Amino acid sequence: MNYIRQATVDDLVRIAEIFVFNNRLNFYPIFQKDTFYFEDLTVFNMVESFAKELDSIWVYDDGVVKGFIQIEKREVRRLFVEPTLQGKSIGADLLEYGIAEKDVDFLWVLEKNIKAIVFYKKHGFDTTNKKKYKEDTIEFLVRMER
Numbered sequence: 001m002n003y004i005r006q007a008t009v010d011d012l013v014r015i016a017e018i019f020v021f022n023n024r025l026n027f028y029p030i031f032q033k034d035t036f037y038f039e040d041l042t043v044f045n046m047v048e049s050f051a052k053e054l055d056s057i058w059v060y061d062d063g064v065v066k067g068f069i070q071i072e073k074r075e076v077r078r079l080f081v082e083p084t085l086q087g088k089s090i091g092a093d094l095l096e097y098g099i100a101e102k103d104v105d106f107l108w109v110l111e112k113n114i115k116a117i118v119f120y121k122k123h124g125f126d127t128t129n130k131k132k133y134k135e136d137t138i139e140f141l142v143r144m145e146r
Contacts, residue, residue, distance in 0.1 A: 130142070
C-alpha cells in the first residue's frame with residue numbers, strides 16, 4: 001500500500017485516461033450510446049470534471065499512475081485500474097487502502113458488472129436488496145456493504 005497517495009493536479013490526465021478507457025471497454029457494450037462514449041466522454045472533459053474532485057481521489061503510483069479510488073465519506077465512489085494492468089492487485093490495494101485508512105463500508109455497482117461484484121465480494125462486500133437506476137438509463141445499480 002505504500003504506492004498509494006493523494007492525487008494531485010499532475011495526475012489529472014492519467015486519472016481521466018484510466019476512467020475513459022475503462023468506461024468504453026466495460027460500459028459501452030451495455031449502454032451503447034455512441035455520442036456519450038465517443039464525443040462527451042473524453043479525456044479532456046474528464047480532466048475538467050476530476051479537477052473539482054481531487055481532494056477525494058487517491059492514486060496507485062509506483063512511478064506511473066496505474067489506478068485510482070475516489071472516496072466520499074465512507075463510500076467508494078469510483079475504483080478503476082488501467083485495463084491492461086488489471087489482475088495485478090492494484091485494485092485490491094486501492095480498495096484495502098480505502099477500508100483501512102478511510103473506513104469505507106459501501107458502494108454502488110452496476111448490476112450487470114459481474115466482474116466488479118465478484119471483486120468486491122472477495123474484499124468483504126455483500127450485495128444488498130437496495131437498488132436504484134443509473135442516472136438517465138434503465139440499468140440498475142446495486143448497493144454493496146461490508
